[in-house]
Amino acid sequence: MVRGDSEEYTLYDEVIKKYDYKVYDVIPIRKVLILFTNKGNKILKQINYDIKHLDFISKAMEYLKKNKFLNVIEYEKNIYGNYYTKHNNKYYIVMNLIEGRECEFNNPIELKMIAEGLAKMHNASEGFRYDNNGYRYNPGTLIGNLTIKKEEIKIFKSLVSKYEKKSEFDKIFLENVDYNLKRMDESIKLLSEYQYLKACSWEDKIVLCHNDLVYHNMIIKDKEIYFIDFDYSVIDLRVHDLCNLINKVLKNFAFNFKKARFLISEYNKFYNLEEIDFQILYGMLVFPQDFYSIVKDYYKRKKMWEEETFTLRLKRKVSYKEEREDFLKEFKNYYNL
Missing domain, CATH: 3.90.1200.10 (Aminoglycoside phosphotransferase (APH), C-terminal lobe)
Structure with missing residues (x-):
């Protein structure tokens, strides 16, 4: 169930069916949707850049992890093996949610x-x-x-x-x-x-x-x-x-x-x-x-x-x-x- 304006989040059903997990709940936060699934909590986000840019980021994350730096985002592939899903000429990505809190510069x-x-x-x-x-x-x-x-x-x-x-x-x-x-x-x-x-x-x-x-x-x-x-x-x-x-x-x-x-x-x-x-x-x-x-x-x-x-x-x-x-x-x- 998506909490919030149902019209604003109509994209949810069409996009999420391209991923291989069951979603129990969805909560909008800032410009993303938080997905509670049977495979952990995820983030669904629309990207405002082209696929080449996404490929640059995904390859950079893979390079970091290959070199033992794991403390970064992780993209989820959809059922077609892609890091993105296209819907109504817009592109969406799903990432694992890092369960933590924002840092504090005064600490x-x-x-x-x-x-x-x-x-x-x-x-x-x-x-x-x-x-x-x-x-x-x-x-x-x-x-x-x-x-x-x-x-x-x-x-x-x-x-x-x-x-x-x-x-x-x-x-x-x-x-x-x-x-x-x-x-x-x-x-x-x-x-x-x-x-x-x-x-x-x-x-x-x-x-x-x-x-x-x-x-x-x-x-x-x-x-x-x-x-x-x-x-x-x-x-x-x-x-x-x-x-x-x-x-x-x-x-x-x-x-x-x-x-x-x-x-x-x-x-x-x-x-x-x-x-x-x-x-x-x-x-x-x-x-x-x-x-x-x-x-x-x-x-x-x-x-x-x-x-x-x-x-x-x-x-x-x-x-x-x-x-x-x-x-x-x-x-x-x-x-x-």
């Missing part, structure tokens, strides 16, 4: 588990490649991508400056855009000086990156960390994921450098980060990704939030300016950059 024990788990996952993924590096292979692209992002912000600035009636968001954006453009320039300059491209030629630094390390994508089960939802995963430098994790954690702690140092030190116990790694990580952290993301989402209408929500989020992000500056100074001094 130092769990931060330790996250850093350790991330390092072990990276180590297990060394050597994974897909489609002769022609798909979701990002090493060498960062400087170009950051340059494009900077140009986007410059275009937004030019357009918004000409608005006759400016919203509160517009005004806050214009007050802060020049400072953030300078930070973008600095980030791009540093990455060039720190021999980013050289690092991209070293195989042990190129791994599978999760690329979306928010708290609800890391599950605590039996005192271990499990990584789920690899929808945004790519092949890239290790420090890509470390930067992503540090930014996700620190925004909840006013950019406390000690939190970043702790994460890095725990990661370092399982992979010895070198000077060039710290240099590139610093260059990445200098880039104001949080400012770029909220501005892009607002002006390109990437998210259907209320105007007030966008404005409050932008206010919060720019309010961390001094704390972020202090964090970057501490990082640079501590790692002798």
Whole structure:
């Protein structure tokens, strides 16, 4: 039985009959359905990407497990031997449900588990490649991508400056855009000086990156960390994921450098980060990704939030300016950059 709007979940019967188990109950949570079956609890999810992307993720998970890293999602094959089921021109997947709880960034024990788990996952993924590096292979692209992002912000600035009636968001954006453009320039300059491209030629630094390390994508089960939802995963430098994790954690702690140092030190116990790694990580952290993301989402209408929500989020992000500056100074001094 599906709890909720029966019309919304009409897909359930058509999709689930393609799998070889009996379903006792179904509960909608967020954008997925939790299935209670005679073969354990499952997750039914619609995917918003193509089958090649799904194949990339499934092969990456197989590669990790072959190398003894088991703490990741596991796709279920349907009765036809496929990892996906097509219904009304949409694609659905079923995964085993990891019975645990979302991690907590304010818990130092769990931060330790996250850093350790991330390092072990990276180590297990060394050597994974897909489609002769022609798909979701990002090493060498960062400087170009950051340059494009900077140009986007410059275009937004030019357009918004000409608005006759400016919203509160517009005004806050214009007050802060020049400072953030300078930070973008600095980030791009540093990455060039720190021999980013050289690092991209070293195989042990190129791994599978999760690329979306928010708290609800890391599950605590039996005192271990499990990584789920690899929808945004790519092949890239290790420090890509470390930067992503540090930014996700620190925004909840006013950019406390000690939190970043702790994460890095725990990661370092399982992979010895070198000077060039710290240099590139610093260059990445200098880039104001949080400012770029909220501005892009607002002006390109990437998210259907209320105007007030966008404005409050932008206010919060720019309010961390001094704390972020202090964090970057501490990082640079501590790692002798």
